[in-house]
Structure formats: C-alpha cells, structure tokens
Amino acid sequence: MVTSFPWLTVLWVVPMVGAAIVILLPASLRAASKWLALVVSVVVLAITVLLAVNFDPAGDQYQFVESHKWIPSFGTGYILGLDGIALAIVALTAVLVPLLLIAGWNDVSDQAAWGGRSTHAYFALTLAVEGMVIMSLVSLDILLFYVFFEAMLIPMYFLIGGFGGAGRSKAAVKFLLYNLFGGLVMLAAVIGLYVVTAGSDAFEAGTFDFRLIVEAVSSGEFVVNPAVMNLLFLGFMFAFAVKAPLWPFHRWLPDAAVEATPASAVLMMAIMDKVGTFGMLRYCLQLFPDSATYFRPMIITLAVIGIVYGAIVAIGQTDVMRLIAYTSISHFGFIILGIFVMTSQGQSGSTLYMVNHGLSTAALFLIAGFLVSRRGSRLIESYGGVQKVAPVLAGTFLVSGLATLSLPGLAPFISEFLVLVGTFTRYPVFAVFASTALVLSAVYILWMYQRMMTGPVKDGNDKIRDLVPREILVVAPLIALLIVLGVYPKPALDVINPAVTHTLTTIDQPDPVPQFAEGPTR
Template sequence: MTSFPWLTLLWAVPAVGGAIVILLPAALRNLAKWLALAVSLVVLAITVVLLVQFEPGGEPYQFVENYRWIPSFGTGYILGLDGIALAIVALTAVLVPLLLVAGWNDVADQVSWRGRSVHAYFALTLAVEAMVLMSLVALDVLLFYVFFEAMLIPMYFLIGGFGGAGRSKAAVKFLLYNLFGGLIMLAAVIGLYVVTAQSNAFEPGTFDFRAIAAAVSSGAFVVNPAVAHLLFGGFMFAFAIKAPLWPFHRWLPDAAVQATPASAVLMMAVMDKVGTFGMLRYCLQLFPDSSAYFRPLIITLAVIGIVYGALVAIGQADVMRLIAYTSISHFGFIILGIFVMTSQGQSGSTLYMVNHGLSTAALFLIAGFLVSRQGSRLIAAYGGVQKVAPVLAGTFLVAGLATLSLPGLSPFISEFLVLIGTFTRYPVLAVFASTALVLSAIYILWTYQRMMGGPVKVGNDRIRDLVPREIVVVAPLIALLIVLGIYPKPALDVINPAVTHTLTTIDQPDPVPQMAEGPTR
C-alpha cells in the first residue's frame, strides 16, 4: 500500500480550504463560493483515488499513517481506513459539493458577520466536512474524540447564524444535547485509558484502537464486566444522542427545521452518521461483551424509534419537520442492523447509512427548493404543484419513493438486509420493524398527494420549476438512488469484508438456520 499520506490530505484539504475562504476579503463573495466548491471537489477527487486503490480483500485497515503524538499518554496520530469508513467517506465527499451548490444563494450578508456571511457559511461547511472525515479515519480513540466533539462548533454556527426565526433556540438545544453526551463520553475515554494502563497487555496505557480491539478479541485484555458496562455506556450514550436513537432524538427536529436545507442535510446525512459509525467501530469492538449484554435493550429502543418516527411523521403539518422525523425512523433501522450482530444486518446498516444520506438529501433539498419559492413549510399551503413544476414534483416523488424503500431504489436493499439480519435472531422485533414499511408509504404518498396533486391552489401558480443549478444538485442524487438500487454490488464488495472483520473480532458468527426434522422411515 502506498505510503503517501492520503488520509491526512483528505481532511486537511477542507480544513485549510475553509481557513482560506474565511480570510478572503469581504468583497470577494463569489470567489469565496467558487473556492469552497473547488476545495470540496478536490476532496471528492482524493476519495476517488482511495476508492480505486482500496483492496476489499486486503488488510482490514489500509492507507495507515502512524506518528507519535503524546507518547506518555499512549496516544498517536493514527489514521486508517476500512470498508465501513470508506463508504461513509464517499458519501460525505459526494454530498458536500452538492450541498454547497444547493446553498449557493441561501446566505445574504448579515450585520452580525460584518459583511462576511457568505465567507463564514461556506468556510463552516468545509470545517464540518474536515472534522467528519477526520473522525472517520482516526484509529486513535482520543484523536477520534477530539474531532467528534469539535464538529459541533461549526455546526452550531451554521444553525444559529444562518437558520430561520427560531435558530438560536434550536442551535443551543443541539449543542447542549451533544455536549452533554460528549462529556459522558470523555469520562469513558479517560476510563478506557486507565484500565489499559492497569493491564499487563499495555505498557503504558494506550488509546490505539487497533491494539485495544486486538487484545480484547484475543483475551489478552480483560476488563471487569461492571467497569466494561460503564465504559460502554459512556460511548453509547454519546453516539445515541448524535445518531440519534429514540428517546435521545429531541434536538433533531428543531435543528433540522431551523437550519438552512443544505445545513440540515449536512447534519442529518453526514454528521449524524459519525454516531452510528462509532457504534459499529468503538462500542462493538472495544466492548463486545457489553454490547451483547445491552443488545436487547438497544434493539428494542431502535424498533420503538422506527415505529415512533414513522407515526409522528404522519401527523406533521410542516413538510420539513416531517422529513426530519422520517430520519429518526431510518436511524432506528441503522442501529437495529448494527446490534443484531449478523452479517446481513451490519452490511445492511452500513449501506443504509449511505442510502439514507442520498435519499434524505434529495427529499430535503427538493422540499427546500419548493419552500423557498412559496415561502411556507406548511403542507396545507400547497396543491397542484405537479401542474406548474412537473420536474420538481417528479423528483420529489422519486426521492419520496426512495425514502419509503421502494424496490428498485437503493434504500430498499439496505432495509431488506437489515430486516433479514434481524429476523434470524429476533423474528418478533423484525415483524414490528416491518410495520414501518406501511407507515412510510402513508406519510410519503399522502404528503405527495396533498402537495403535488389536485387543483392548483391560489398563489401556487407562480411556482417555477427547478432551475439548472438545482437540477445539477438533484440529478446526481436521483441517479445514485437508482444505480445503487439496481446494482449495489460495488458498495457491498467494499463493505462486506469490513463487516466480517468486525463480527470475527467480537466473536459473533451468524446464527445457524434451524432445520425442521422430517419423519423418520
């Protein structure tokens, strides 16, 4: 494997690019936009290189970079990429340029930013991208934690500085929830170091994820079960808030509705994936026994979240809030697939992270384009849009059908794998989770009928169709939903070996099918 520092370049390019954007003179607003877009496209190009050079059947972690950072604390600058992280890195690299184009005209100069609103908006978006990418490639627990928490700051300013009328309250709510989770996780990170320092397996203590996971898997590093449960709880609590898992979801609807559509998608489709990624990497591999111990509780909460999110979505009058609640339901599916601990479930969950990002981005952005034209988020304010803006209505329908996991569109494959993986261990819970298929059809089709169908309501006759800039955003998302729905093999070829490695590390083989005995002769 090449020794070129691709992973450092991956996160440093948007970090440095964001710093340059914010330092540009205030009058160079257009240059700030184009420079930010160019930086995001460079990140996409680096990701393509990683995809081409990645060997699915090779080492579990590739493109590894390992440098001493604070040796006395057993922490280092350790980066590496497995198939699970690569899938989410690819999602991030694809979405960010599209989100920058989608939010091209969302920001006007505001007094509070001293004429630099455009610079700040685009620089903060690149900052979130940099920190998400760093979190995905970090193989040092402390390094991961630093960027897991740091990404909250630029996201806070994106919500609070550029959102709607209730942006300040939503931003504070977002920050407090996630900072509290991060505080609990910090205690668990420190506790993990202490128990490694007390173990004979490490001299001194360490934050090296690979070393700890390998020692746990081999039995060389054994933690008292009560201590392990507490440490697992600290990590899981932070990830459950970030994901979010019901009932830790209360911050999400307000933040999603008050942020600009592009920032809301950045939060739901990109940043929140770090929470479910953390469950797969850190909760399962560092604390396999605790993960199995708490598995019934977590998957029960996940199923409740699946049904709850779908039911509440049906009753929403605000289209943006409706889409936010659908994400809570989808995150329930992702977490369910992770903790049933089967190869189908975890492969489906990882693919679901990608597919949810694509479908939610498409649906939320198209709804945002519509709201920007009419000025209202209320579903009742619309009607007959398909007659005056057929392309907008058609793409909204395709994105909505993807959200309800229609066969032929990419979320169907991932949802199907999650349900199959769940059924092999928990058939009753799989049946309950399957009810979301019916509920999602209700909230999507009913919403489409009310907003896009019927006679044209007064005021809607002036709604114009998607313009070329908006088509540039929507077309790649629709194309990916269709392509991955018809041919998901390239994505699964990257994901499956990493899932197999995870399940082998935590010693969780797939359940053996029970064959009914026939009559003897």
C-alpha cells in the first residue's frame, strides 16, 4: 500500500541521525552516548513493530511505498517499499541491534587513536550499520541499493579495525578488500543493466527501477542476449557471494569475526551478511531468472560444499570464536541452497533461516564472548568444568548450541527442515549430501560443550563468575525467541510465504510435482 507518511524513510534515517548526534556529543559524555544510542535503537524497534502490525501479508507485494524523483536523467529514483522477505530481515535487525549495544556496553575503552571518543565512535558506527542495512533492504531502486550495499562496508571496517583483538587491522583490511572487489564487479553489472534497459524497446529510457525491470522481464517484453544477461547475473551474484559468504569466497569471515568485538562480529554475521543472501533472492532471481536457472546447478554445488566444509573445519578448530565463525559458513550454505533450488519450501525455509541463524549465532557468539572476557583466552582447551562455577552461562550456552545444530523444538530446526524438504523435491542427491551436516553439527557443538563446560574445573576457571543482569538481559530475549519460533513459526511464515510465492511466480518456477512409483494393484 501507499502511505502519506514516509515510514520507511524514518526507519532508516533515525539510526543515521542518531549516529551523527552520538559522534558529536562532547567526549566527556561517554555514558550519555551509550544511552542515546540505545534509545535510538529502541525507537527503530518500535517503528519496526508498527510496520509489522500494519503489514498485510495478503495485500500488495510492496507496502509502505515511497517514490520520488532523484536523478531523472539517469533513470534512478528514491523508491522504497517493504515486502514480507525484507520485513523479516528488518525485524531481525531491529531486534538484535539494541541487544548488541547492551552486550558491548563495556567492551570499548578510550583509545588515543579516537581522541578519547572511542565509546562515541563505537556506538555511532553500530547505528550507522543498522541504518544502511535497513536502507538496502527497503530500496526498490537498484542504484540506491548499490550505494548503501557498498557504504555499509565503511562503518563495519572501522568497527573491526578500530576495536577488538590484536590482529584487527589485518582482518579489517582483508574484510574491506574482499567486499570492495565484489562491489566493483557488481558496479560494472549495475551499469551494464542500465545500458541494456536504455537500449530496449520495453522502456522509454534507461532505468534502475527494480519493479519496472522485473515486470518487463516477467512479461517477456525485456529480451536481451542470454550471454549478456549471464554476465550481468554473475556480476551481481559474485558480490552477493562474497558478502554472504558462499564457499570459496569466505576467507575473510573467520578472521573478521574473531578479531572484532563479539557484538561487532554478530552485527556483521547475523545482520550485514544477510544483505548478500537477500540480494540473491531479490535481485539475482527476479532480474535474471533464466541466468539463475542456468547457473543453478553450479551454485547449489558450491552451497553444499560450503555446508559440509564449514562443518568439518569447525570440528577441527581449537579457538571457540573461530569455531562458531565456521559454523556460519555452513549455515549460509543452507540459506543459499534453499534460495537456488527454487521451491516454495526451500525459499521460505531460507528466509526463515536468515532470521533464525541471526538469533542462534547472536546467542552463541555473545555468550562465548562473555566467557572469553572472563577467562582471557579463546582456546577451547583452556576451559573445563565451567557449568559448575557458572551454571546459567553454561545452560544458555548449551541451549544456543543446540539451536545451532538445529535441535527439534528450537527455531533453526524448522528452517533447516524446510530447506532440506525443498531441496529433496528437486535435487534429492544434493539434499542427502547437505543432510550430513546434521551429524557434523552435532559433533562440533556437543564436543565443544563437553570440553568447555563439563568435567572437573580446570585451573584458572574456578573464579569465572556467572552471567550478570546486563548479560542476562541480552541473552534471555534471544533464548525466548529461539524457543517461540521453534514451537510456533506460523506468524513469521505467514509473512514470508506470500512474498516467496510472488518470487517463484515472477521467475516462472512452480514447485515440482511429486512422482509416485506405481505399485501392484489389487
């Protein structure tokens, strides 16, 4: 629906303005900068709740639409809209950011490099990432999407490189170079798409309007040489594959996740990287349906390799934070697999998986971060017997770990099950290979828990304190959401399913008809 009030503009502008105000506060107002950032993030959450309540799953595909001229001579406009898939990820973002701010409340000490304003910078950069992610999710103009898709790298680079571990500078540069290279390839594809629209009879002039291009592609009015469309598809797909990340473009993720503060690592893995998988679902499939179908076997193969690779490498890790980072590579493989099998179960499962992965990874990574901050070591062998001295920490760590391995009754199980069912209906062999991750994930999670939390208390662990109220305030909502969405995912799926159906209809990919072997009749 079209509304007179620009809710989507307010949604992304609030955190951006909040970031600017936070960074401009006097250096002496460190506590005020924290509280202001938290209040801003809660306001964003409140607006998101308002949008979710007023969103009609049975209504128009894109709701709360805003459309204004930006650069008419270049075929681009300020066009925003929200569908069910974007709403799910916006909601994830709005829920996690306040929790991440609370989790990182005491993570930052003033450093000379920031002129005594480290706290201001850290909280302002987090809000900036939130605003840019939201903008990229609600944009319906391809150039506008690209601008924010690239811009979010800058605050994330400073969050990694300005704070965190001893190797943060190297990890930040690696993160930036990988993603900037992917973005440059995508820029060439964005320009190429504009050129082919300008040369087509389907449009009066070149355009970046996503809805117009998709409508022309779906109706058959926009016909381009398949080789050209394949190249454009690969340009978009490469950038999204780096951002997601898809194996073998994942090499930047483990270092960035380990060297960043736990809250910044979760911001990157659970929120920012979802823009990559979202881009695949929205742009790669709907702009280039024939190319997506042509490259589907290759992408599915890479996704399955990523699923198995991430799980196997996680088993061999001695660093608890690096182990959790590699589990995300495996989970992103599941998300990408579900997207490209192009079935309703697969894509609904993938979208729900984006949300559930964000919740489970946030819980597991943050709790691990709380533990590491107490002990001062990321090595798994440094721990043992933690459940005897910190039972609440160990218990919430176990629930989060069980969610990560997709235990029935917890949220990721539903999404992973849907992805595997959707895959099996079209590619049963790939589904079988992907299913091996169910066993492998049990190995790396339960073995990690056994070594760290059970057994006798090792030297140095006897003074580990349990979760404090501030940390419980972070963890409790995540555990609650993992349980609620595991038992009753219907509200989320009711929003997601119509958008998935529209995507599959647009790309003309009906679900496969089940084949039943004929048996003897009586």
